[in-house]
Amino acid sequence: MMNTTKIFASMRLLHRISKLSERKIHEIPLTKDHYGIKRGPYASVTDQDINQFERILSTNNQILLRPEDTAEYNRDYFRYVRGLGTVVLKPRSTEEVSAILRYCNIRRLAVSIFGGNTGVCGGSVPVFDEIILSMELMNRIVSIDEYSGLLVCEAGCVLAKLEDELSKKGMIMPLDLGSKQSCQIGGNLATNAGGIRLMRYGNLHGSVLGLETVLANGEVIDLMSNFKKDNTGYHLKHLFIGSEGTLGVITRVAMSCPVAPTxxxxxxxxxxxxxxxxxxxxxxxxxxxxxxxxxxxxxxxxxxxxxxxxxxxxxxxxxxxxxxxxxxxxxxxxxxxxxxxxxxxxxxxxxxxxxxxxxxxxxxxxxxxxxxxxPAATYSNNFCLTYDLSLPLEQFYSIVPAIRKRVGHLVNIVCGFGHIGDCNLHLNIAGNILSEEIRKLVEPYVYEFTASLKGSVSAEHGIGLLKPGYMKYSKSTAAIALMKQLKSIMDPNGILNPYKVLPYN
Ligand SMILES: Cc1cc2nc3c(=O)[nH]c(=O)nc-3n(C[C@H](O)[C@H](O)[C@H](O)COP(=O)(O)OP(=O)(O)OC[C@H]3O[C@@H](n4cnc5c(N)ncnc54)[C@H](O)[C@@H]3O)c2cc1C
The missing domain is CATH 3.30.70.2190 (Alpha-Beta Plaits)
Structure with a gap:
């Protein structure tokens, strides 16, 4: 009889034979197996649950159940992760999001929030059979006011569409990403996306004036504001910006948008x-x-x-x-x-x-x-390890030659690029076969190097599923414990985006 470890090892290798960007869905390893994740204490979806979702959602095309329809919602853009979700729900309103979450929370059904699915850390797709909550139908622009520079829209609006509509009024979005044809503004807020205009217009903590969010128990929290100045109490909106869907579902956004340059x-x-x-x-x-x-x-x-x-x-x-x-x-x-x-x-x-x-x-x-x-060029390899680091400018590039020295001869490319204006380096290491030797030469070296310079191991992409174990290199034990406390207050049953962001082992 064949040794089980060997079978898994050879299966893993098989998954890596096709190029990353061309992987067919069945070639992507199941996240739970690949990362050895244990299923949390959640209920499994039943026919009664489906009946309830049908009552909550107003039209038939808001629920997907056929495997051929749900497959695309179970794999990420970069083909790193694959989940086993069997139900996709597409709410059209905050009320529908609220009713879904209220029900899921009572039933202890875990929920995975799906935006434009361009995230880099595997945060947008389920690990097991979480209910997939896709925000794509919440795509209405509520208002654009050129006098105050205010945009109000739903969270499922695609960034490029917002840019097009704003341009008709001589305005632009304060952020611009290579993924703008697919990513959604709700996903941008949830990941606190950076991009190529951050140097000029600052990050989303500055340009988001307000937001609406639905907590795990279905409660709607209205933090909308049309003003840059609003010092009434704690600035709760900041908790949700960058929380990667673990604290609430962002449903509506108010943003300050600059005048378009000529x-x-x-x-x-x-x-x-x-x-x-x-x-x-x-x-x-x-x-x-x-x-x-x-x-x-x-x-x-x-x-x-x-x-x-x-x-x-x-x-x-x-x-x-x-x-x-x-x-x-x-x-x-x-x-x-x-x-x-x-x-x-x-x-x-x-x-x-x-x-x-x-x-x-x-x-x-x-x-x-x-x-x-x-990124696309390096992802044309069979594997690509990608790191998104904040580093002091004096040492900004030194990690690249250091890594080249360690693994340059074992891979096709080691390259460094990125938003130097924001101290944000992208380090990509790509090649044919990701051996344990390569991985051990790269990690935890990259993280230790970053920590020694008091940098960030995730400058703009977030933590998602892939990096909870590395948060310790940038945040103290006490800070991580406080994050866990906040999570347990806001989502006591842990139904929102389980296995993501916070270290779970
Ligand atoms: C070609 C390319 C270029 C990129 N360039 C950049 C760049 O320059 N800067 C940068 O920062 N990133 C960049 N990214 C990464 C990615 O586009 C961003 O992280 C983006 O903000 C993700 O948005 P999304 O709608 O695709 O979110 P998703 O990938 O769908 O989700 C990301 C996370 O947010 C959660 N989420 C999504 N919507 C909501 C919501 N409404 N409420 C609560 N949680 C939600 C998900 O559960 C998940 O955890 C790039 C990606 C690609 C493919």
């Missing part, structure tokens, strides 16, 4: 050293000031790999580092003058050797693709 420049610069990167970033902040919107770092490995993946040629010579800068403003000549002075200074001082600048929309798109398609 001018845009994108600059790609080649730099010889990391010190030149730092100096150029500093000068960009000083000389471009309020028009500087994004500052992204791309290393040579990232650019070369992406260019090859896109089957295109690099618009710039080879350099160890590149900086992609974007400026947006409201006065073409003023902006151009600032950009000209900044470039002249950077060239004269020898910080920058080569670069490209464009204000043409089609060329802007192509330059941004070089940054935005790096």
């Amino acid at each position: 001018t845009q420049n994108v600059i790609l610069l080649g730099l010889k050293t990391y010190n030149a990167v730092l100096q150029t970033f500093l000068q960009a902040k000083k000389q471009l000031g309020e028009i500087l919107t994004s500052c992204e770092l791309i290393d040579q490995a990232s650019l070369e790999y992406t260019v090859e993946h896109l089957k295109t040629s690099s618009p710039i010579d080879a350099f160890p580092f590149y900086i992609l800068l974007e400026t947006t403003g409201s006065h073409k000549e003023d902006d151009e003058e600032k950009v000209r002075q900044f470039l002249e200074f950077s060239l004269e001082e020898g910080m920058v050797t080569d670069g490209i600048i464009t204000s043409e929309p089609s060329k802007i798109k192509k330059l941004w693709q070089l940054r935005e398609r790096i």
